[in-house]
Amino acid sequence: MAIDPVCGMEVDPKTAKISKYYKGKMYYFCAPSCKAKFEEDPEKYLEGGPVGME
Numbered sequence: 001m002a003i004d005p006v007c008g009m010e011v012d013p014k015t016a017k018i019s020k021y022y023k024g025k026m027y028y029f030c031a032p033s034c035k036a037k038f039e040e041d042p043e044k045y046l047e048g049g050p051v052g053m054e
């Protein structure tokens with residue numbers, strides 16, 4: 001399982017439809033809103049880890 005870096009949810013890469021390739025790694029998201037948040041500020045989520053839903 002992959003971890004959604006934005007909310008920390010487990011995402012199955014086999015079924016995940018929302019993903020993004022960033023700095024040599026593939027990231028998977030549970031929802032379009034999570035991907036949008038990640039794209040706004042990827043470093044924030046990669047350095048600090050999941051910050052939870054707001």
Ligand SMILES: [Zn+2]
Nearest residue numbers: 004007030034
């Ligand atoms: Zn998510």
